[in-house]
Amino acid sequence: MKVQAIRIGDEGQLATRDLLARFHALAGRERERHAALSRRFEMLEAIDRQYGGSGPLALEDAGELVDSVLADLSALGPEGADLVIGVALWAIRHEVAMLAVEPVANALAARSNAAGSPQELTAVFGLMQGVIANVAARLAPDLERSNPERAWRILHLNLAITAIRTQDERLMDFAFDAFDAALPDERAGFYSEALALALAPGIAPQVKDRIERRHLKWTGAR
Secondary structure, three states, X not given: OOOOOOOOOOHHHHHHHHHHHHHHHHHHHHOOOOHHHHHHHHXXXXXXXXXXXXXXXXXXXXXXXXXXXXXXXXXXXXXXXXXXXXXXXXXXXXXXXXXXXXXXXXXXHHHHHHOOOXXXXXXXXXXXXXXXXXXXXXXXXXXXXXXXXXXXXXHHHHHHHHHHHHOOHHHHHHHHHHHHXXXXXXXXXXXXXXXXXXXXXXXXXXXXXXXXHHHHHHHOOO
């Protein structure tokens, strides 16, 4: 029988500890090249040890620390996606506003694309919700409407697409409401495109129905 050791720490502290271990495993032989990033990961763990694994932090530079880690992880490409999500969760647990949103949006999109079951998609949906809530205060005004790649748009677009893939009516309603509020100029176009895809064979009736309702609402199509 394998003896299991008791792990000391709250849920957030354990998550950050695992995050650090995954980073070291990824860095591997290139650890020297990633030494500065390693120190910042260790700072995240040290903050958890001092303040606990969740809850707001009275540290002015916590946001800068998170953004620097996210920016450096983005350079690792797809291999760093899980670490990006882990750091984003650290920020959410501590109510630290993230400025480097693009790496997080990309990592969540990759995880949604890789999901192989409704349960995995639902988990990604929850992560996307948390990130949107974290960045809403800064990005909700959405002043960059000329840029289709802006993070606020991509986050809501991917939330809606992920909800559709779950085929869960409750999640679709939530995501569609959020999309309609966040991107009012794009409602008609999005639901027209989604409806065209929903007419394909094999699409669940509840998915088609939910999209048809929004399409009718925002285009007046009969």
